[in-house]
Amino acid sequence: MSSMKAIKKRITSVNNTKKIMKAMNLVSASKLQKAKTRLDHIRPLFDNLNVVMDTIKKGLDSDTELAFAQEREVKNIAYIVLSSDRGLCGGYNTNISKEALAFIDANHSKTDKQEKILAIGTKGWEYFKRRGKNIVFRNPGPSEATSFADAEVLGNKIAQMYTSGEADEVYIVYTHFQTILAHVPYIVKLLPIRTETSVPASNPVQMTYDPDAKSFMEHAVPMYLNISIYGAMMESAVCELASRMTSMDSATRNATDIIDDLTLEYNRKRQGIITQEITEIVTGANALQ
Amino acid sequence: MAVKKLRLRIATPESVKFDDDTDMVIMRCITGDMGILPNHQPISAILDFGVLRIITGELEKRMAVFGGIAQVVDNVVTILANDAQWPEDIDIAFVQSERARMERRSQEDLDDLEIQRDQVLMRRTLVQIEVSSYPILSRTEPEEP
Numbered sequence: 001m002s003s004m005k006a007i008k009k010r011i012t013s014v015n016n017t018k019k020i021m022k023a024m025n026l027v028s029a030s031k032l033q034k035a036k037t038r039l040d041h042i043r044p045l046f047d048n049l050n051v052v053m054d055t056i057k058k059g060l061d062s063d064t065e066l067a068f069a070q071e072r073e074v075k076n077i078a079y080i081v082l083s084s085d086r087g088l089c090g091g092y093n094t095n096i097s098k099e100a101l102a103f104i105d106a107n108h109s110k111t112d113k114q115e116k117i118l119a120i121g122t123k124g125w126e127y128f129k130r131r132g133k134n135i136v137f138r139n140p141g142p143s144e145a146t147s148f149a150d151a152e153v154l155g156n157k158i159a160q161m162y163t164s165g166e167a168d169e170v171y172i173v174y175t176h177f178q179t180i181l182a183h184v185p186y187i188v189k190l191l192p193i194r195t196e197t198s199v200p201a202s203n204p205v206q207m208t209y210d211p212d213a214k215s216f217m218e219h220a221v222p223m224y225l226n227i228s229i230y231g232a233m234m235e236s237a238v239c240e241l242a243s244r245m246t247s248m249d250s251a252t253r254n255a256t257d258i259i260d261d262l263t264l265e266y267n268r269k270r271q272g273i274i275t276q277e278i279t280e281i282v283t284g285a286n287a288l289q
Numbered sequence: 290m291a292v293k294k295l296r297l298r299i300a301t302p303e304s305v306k307f308d309d310d311t312d313m314v315i316m317r318c319i320t321g322d323m324g325i326l327p328n329h330q331p332i333s334a335i336l337d338f339g340v341l342r343i344i345t346g347e348l349e350k351r352m353a354v355f356g357g358i359a360q361v362v363d364n365v366v367t368i369l370a371n372d373a374q375w376p377e378d379i380d381i382a383f384v385q386s387e388r389a390r391m392e393r394r395s396q397e398d399l400d401d402l403e404i405q406r407d408q409v410l411m412r413r414t415l416v417q418i419e420v421s422s423y424p425i426l427s428r429t430e431p432e433e434p
Contacts, residue, residue, distance in 0.1 A: 210320055216334070219358060
């Protein structure tokens with residue numbers, strides 16, 4: 001018989017775990033608020049930048065040589081995969097790593113193309129390391145405290161990889177935040193930037209450049225990279241926190257259920273023992289008469 | 290007929306700093322100052338470190354912009370800055386002390402990278418000091434000494 005003492009012990013231990021999960025839930029909730037505000041701030045910049053880039057792409061004549069738009073023979077593809085450093089956030093890391101792996105495997109199944117993974121976040125790094133993938137760069141994962149400078153480091157790194165020929169295409173894999181419960185893995189091609197030369201715009205804007213188109217693009221593209229990466233980092237950070245918040249919330253609820261069950265069992269046992277004792281006394285008293 | 294206005298949007302990684310109608314924008318590009326009035330031709334420009342002047346009616350607001358890009362299309366001026374500050378957000382005492390520190394450091398023997406970094410910081414403080422000196426100007430009544 002699992003003794004009453006053992007049940008009591010289990011109740012205490014589940015209770016302690018519940019407290020921790022409850023605390024994590026609250027911490028993630030407050031961090032989520034902070035991160036969400038930052039995401040709301042970066043989104044307009046990101047949207048405006050996309051509009052600016054679109055106008056440029058439409059107005060650009062195809063003779064302008066752009067360092068970041070050449071479609072060259074693809075030998076090396078770089079993937080930036082954004083995951084988190086810590087677990088206990090539900091399926092967040094598994095989802096994004098699986099999506100990235102499927103995409104990478106599909107790209108490299110029959111060709112001799114070389115994959116280069118930039119693992120941002122320990123969990124993603126472990127995932128690809130275990131599967132023997134070629135990881136060229138590793139950094140801590142995005143969090144609610146990630147600054148624009150962190151994104152700049154990564155942006156400069158891939159710009160340099162692209163110009164030096166180490167990578168002919170660059171993709172970023174991150175989790176897009178829709179609502180607290182809906183997070184969608186996104187795969188976005190960063191480089192080369194797509195120039196829609198094949199589809200001429202109906203009325204292209206006659207854009208002038210100061211000082212000239214080439215220098216402008218050389219300035220605008222790195223900025224576009226940095227901001228795209230920063231945006232993706234913020235999206236991922238918010239998703240991680242939201243995911244942790246909801247999974248800790250359900251874990252707290254599960255713990256409450258377990259405690260209820262155990263308490264019921266404990267009380268039954270206690271009741272059983274009392275009943276047994278009374279029966280024994282009554283039988284004893286009856287025997288004396 | 291209503292007077293044509295410019296729509297000015299200033300966005301940085303931190304937040305959207307400005308989104309409103311205005312009459313004239315003067316921005317510091319790498320080739321010099323560029324003034325934008327309504328019905329300006331479409332133009333894209335690279336921004337330098339410098340003071341951005343936003344003129345609405347009689348008032349002129351100033352802002353410190355630290356590099357970025359600007360685009361003018363259909364009376365919409367979009368400024369995407371790496372960083373930008375309103376004068377009231379600048380801690381002038383700190384900036385002054387930073388500047389003094391940079392000046393002291395320029396006497397020391399530093400390697401190229403450090404000198405480059407110091408120069409960027411120095412330019413930053415210069416812009417901050419300039420902006421803080423005249424946060425808002427009235428354009429009708431020039432101040433008589």
